[in-house]
Amino acid sequence: MFPKRPLEPELASTSVGKVQMTLSTAPAISIQNAHLRYGEQVLFDDLTCHLPAGKTTCLLGPSGVGKSSLLRLIAGLGVTSGNRTAKEKIQIDQHDPSLIAYMAQTDLLMPWLSVLDNVLLGYRLRKESSPETRAHELLNQVGLGNAIKKYPAQLSGGMRQRVALVRTLMEERPVVLMDEPFSALDTITRLKLQKLAAELLANRTVLLITHDPLEALRLGHQILIMSGQPAKLEKLELSGTPPRSLTDEKLLRWQGELMERLT
């Protein structure tokens, strides 16, 4: 099951070209009446938002405002933290747990599994047959072709997050929820992964939490700014197609405006 010794890395061939995936058209997600309260503290009440189909929505906001909690509610995960009991309520149209894939801030790789086994985690857990070929292709695409047999301890932070990204993609879910997936990485790695993620997540309905306005502007079709207590959402529609280039003048202008808005 798990006691495998790390093997010498094999030189895998890198394949060129995008992987063809057949997905049912990603649905839009509509959230209504989201409510979260810890004791006397109301995080948000009667919150409404709409995640357009096949598009990326970036959720921006200060820490503690309830971004992660909202995402967890949408993902169907518990929001009780420590000994704070929560009162939660949420109404989600088109809600089907098997449609959602989740990527957290940390890579959550299992140290006793190889990179390959880690990306196939979902299939292992569901005792389904593992699409190893596609795993190989995706790993190649993110540049981890020769790390397939390695173990997480042998990888850098950026490499591990790439593995997590592949794992998320392998689930083939049309809706992807990501909670600050790149915030723990250095700037250069982050920029590379943003581009990679945007390419690979095209045509899926994505909710991406980030604290980096630039990231939101690069990756999002729309931005939701969450602020206040109880929190409210403010929508920003953006033109153009992500991933937007850093040299784009419009991007830099938006960044200025956004920063003003946030502070």
Added chain:
Amino acid sequence: MIYTRGIIVTLSLLLIWQLLVGILQLPIFILPGPLLVLKTLILQAPLIASQAWITILETLLGLFLATLFGCTLALTMAFFQPLRLWLLPILIISQALPTFAIAPLLVIWFGYGMASKIATTLLMLFFPIASSFFDGLKRTEHAWLDLAQTMNASRWNILWQIRVPAALPSLASGLRVATAAAPIGAIIGEWVGSSSGLGFLMLNANARMEIDLMFAVLLVIVVFGISLYFSVDKLLRRVIWWQAEKN
């Protein structure tokens, strides 16, 4: 490298022992010196060896069964939450009961053969193994459980594929503690009543005032205990290889 330090420590302890005997003028029937004990050990090697393998067997079987039952209980408590409150008292009681007080009862039930010694060992080691494994299973990283939940995994698969491997380092700590104490369980069982084994040998040597033999047997028990600990430690490092890499 580690062996050099071990040898130095051992030799120092032997030296301190010899000095204690010399300086305090301790008579042989209270504390014989290390040289005398080693001489007796060599002279009586056949006798000691003939009894040693019995105690070794009792210890190993007791340790094995304690691991088996302890892990089973821990897994049961981790998987079946309602059972937890029923089983937890059993776990705690097994630790609170002083082994030497329960040993006579075990001997009455299991007789004077190896079974009662295996039982005392099992009783003694059960708690550290079960509680450490259960602790590890309880404390699985929430983020992993969240991930598994979004992947629609069954509770059973989450237990075996995520919680158990994640809890292995915790189990290893408990196993190390248990292994260090393992020979004592067998010896206590033998002291209640036995017809063979190192504890039996110690009883007889003490009754005959052959204190040098008693200490020779004690030395063998200590060496056995240390060897067992290091063997189990090595085995655990191989099985739970990823923890070493983390460090």
Added chain:
Amino acid sequence: MLKKILVILFLIFFYGTCNAATTIQQQPLTLILDWFANPNHAPLFVAQQQGYFKQQGLDVKFIAPAGPSDPPKLVAAGKADLAITYQPQLVMQVAQGLPLVRIATLINTPLNCLAVKADSNIKTIADLKGKRIGYSTDGVDTAMLTAMLAQHHLTPKDVTLINVNYDLVQALLSGNVDAVTGVMRNFELIEMQLAGHPARAFLAEENGMPSYDELVIVTNKAEVNDPRLPRFLTALTLGTQYLEKHPEESWQLFAKNHPELNNELNHRAWFATLPYFASQPAAFDQTRYQNLALFLQQQGLIKTVPKVGDYAVKLGD
């Protein structure tokens, strides 16, 4: 005024010296029993109860040991003045180099025996073949057993020996062994009767073992001329005599002083032990001591036979 002060000072001085005199006279003496307090020690407790030790200027403390092999070791190491042990064990201890000397005998006859349940099918020693026998003290118990078996052409290899470490009666009652040896006929046999399983006993001295003193008091060889010891012996002898004359009274007082020992077993054992006490604690039989030592040598428990005079004396000679 001055007279009053002088009288008071005198009284203080007088009272003080009186006290000092009595405290100087009460010399402490530690005696480690062989086991927890039981009717085997009656003469000692009676001597204490009747104040005979105090009369002799001795403040005797009885200490119960962790196990019967500790008392002689502690006396040999100089950590206690006196200890109770058994004559056969004493010989073995002396042979191992412990500097001990017997100065008094509490019980001058064997109490040791082999016991089986009365309803078991072991009617003679010969029936022990192939059976499981529990014992407490390796060496002496096993020597007695060997002697018993030899009389019926059996050897220890014909039986299974199990060390049951003093839980003798339990072992026999639980059925985990078929017979036990090292049992005291004045105590464990009563215990079994009270438990509803009367026992059949095979006495040591009737089955091949020479007669010996079951309980003796020993001191460190270096202390054998200590002036406290003859006084101790005097008090002990008086205690023995009083016990002989007033057994019931003595029991009552003992039961009152040791309420935790006031039970049916000890009560019966108290009276069952009376015939076994040595009426002359100081005396011992040289020939018997020599014979026992020879027996132990034959059994291979000691290599050389120590001289009796080296480990047993009659004080007051």
